[in-house]
Amino acid sequence: DAGVIQSPRHEVTEMGQEVTLRCKPISGHDYLFWYRQTMMRGLELLIYFNNNVPIDDSGMPEDRFSAKMPNASFSTLKIQPSEPRDSAVYFCASRAPGAGELFFGEGSRLTVL
Amino acid sequence: AQSVTQLGSHVSVSEGALVLLRCNYSSSVPPYLFWYVQYPNQGLQLLLKYTSAATLVKGINGFEAEFKKSETSFHLTKPSAHMSDAAEYFCAVSGGSARQLTFGSGTQLTVLP
Numbered sequence: 001d002a003g004v005i006q007s008p009r010h011e012v013t014e015m016g017q018e019v020t021l022r023c024k025p026i027s028g029h030d031y032l033f034w035y036r037q038t039m040m041r042g043l044e045l046l047i048y049f050n051n052n053v054p055i056d057d058s059g060m061p062e063d064r065f066s067a068k069m070p071n072a073s074f075s076t077l078k079i080q081p082s083e084p085r086d087s088a089v090y091f092c093a094s095r096a097p098g099a100g101e102l103f104f105g106e107g108s109r110l111t112v113l
Numbered sequence: 114a115q116s117v118t119q120l121g122s123h124v125s126v127s128e129g130a131l132v133l134l135r136c137n138y139s140s141s142v143p144p145y146l147f148w149y150v151q152y153p154n155q156g157l158q159l160l161l162k163y164t165s166a167a168t169l170v171k172g173i174n175g176f177e178a179e180f181k182k183s184e185t186s187f188h189l190t191k192p193s194a195h196m197s198d199a200a201e202y203f204c205a206v207s208g209g210s211a212r213q214l215t216f217g218s219g220t221q222l223t224v225l226p
Contacts, residue, residue, distance in 0.1 A: 043216040048213055104157040
């Protein structure tokens, strides 16, 4: 049974470039979450979707960040333009209907030079 | 609102010794509580969860945790540490309209030979 799939696993880019991170949740899960992990701030919730609809994006740090979920099997997190302080590991997680636990992907490690 | 405090960002134990990782939570609603483990360059893996059933919860790899409402605690224990237990451990509480997870700052467990 496939888990949450994220791509790319590693991304190195230069300041000012657009970055797109991708996530495929577990089939049948109705919630999708995007988290960011840094040494300084730990795990932060950026945004989450329910049935493809964004519910709460209050954790998105700036307007440079945007997320979409065009269908139940795909979500993107976009940063445009990217800055060095965006360097972090970005995790996608999904949750089954009525369940409590989240299932996490392996993460996308972003380095902005 | 909910929050989690993990006491001790680094814990070292000898192989075969008791592992005790501390977690205290705050929640305005009856909480669901979780422990996750993260190995280097990997995502978060669920160790165990409390969702208002038995207060002593058993998880994978020999770990267990006890929910103590009076102490607002959910400490993680393992009777005998193994080298493979070396990892970072996160306590999380769920709350809010979507029962989204709020994570503690993590505890890095080192197992000494």
